[in-house]
Amino acid sequence: MFLRRRFCSLTCANSRDTLKKGTFHWRARRLRQPKCEACGRTTSLHVHHLDGVPSHNDPSNLQTLCVTCHNFWHDTLSRLGLPTAGRMPALF
Template sequence: MTTSIQICLSSFDPSGPPLCRERPALNGYIGLCIHCPHADRGGGRLRCRRYSRRITVREKYALPAWKRLRREIVDRDGGQCVVCGKGDHLHVHHIDGDPSHDDPGNLVSLCEHCHARAHLEIRRGGEERVRRFLHHSQR
């Protein structure tokens, strides 16, 4: 099982050129942003300093590395929601609420209903409340 989506050290060296080769319309630009030294990472967000552009989480979810990791998490969880046991409309939830923290220990399979409930708990009381919800709800 993959332990995380790693970013190589060169991704943090801003003296290098942007990976899009100064052509933000280059095919695969979004995938390149994840590893680009001109990307600001923090607070679960990614932003291109060079083009003052926010790279959204939805764009990350289209990457092949994320799709592989997602499949591994769903398989690890037996192809079902860890809260209610449903096996359809599964999402992979970041327990700590940080969409850039892709360590498998921070990811869990939830059906769309339980995923919505987890985000409601985040709004109500943060990460600890979600942990309690997941802990007390698991079968």
Template sequence: MTKVKEIPLRVCRTCDKPLERKRYDQRLEDFGTFKRRKYCNLHCANTRKTLTKHGYSWRARKHLKAACEACGETRRRIAHHIDQDITNCQPENIQTLCKWCHDFFHSMADRRGLMVAGKMVCLVSQRE
């Protein structure tokens, strides 16, 4: 008689339902595969409870202006969070910077050992 392995109690990371070994044509799912599985089905696997860093960046990009607010460059625009909180994607907390200004702003703060907070100043004069 074969021993039946004791199944550890595991729950789905999304819906908190207990995970059970799946059956494929009267065969149980491999025990190692079951132990690695984190979700009960594909729907739960494709659903996230919280946003990832990429998700917050995507939300912030919706508020980008047409050009960099520091130098006027229109290419490679990045959303800079003024208060350094990536979860705060309010339009008043987003400053549109080009990649070069954004990197410059953060590298200058790093060299001085400061926390970057606030808006970057305009580097070119505004012509009327």
């Protein structure tokens, strides 16, 4: 068995990494919002890919989530047996 992946992609998990210019990650990070789209937190932000495809960085495929919401959303989706996809609804 493979270890269960916490995030839909490395881009999701590593979106706070610096100095990866010219990569998908860089583009995704630039498209990131200043706060979590689910809870409004402004620290520890990730970029979540709605379709789970890390190279798909169209703004319509990206959602900014803080690490807490990102974990929660992936756990929720996997618990429900859903594919790693979908937008987390706002909590506020």
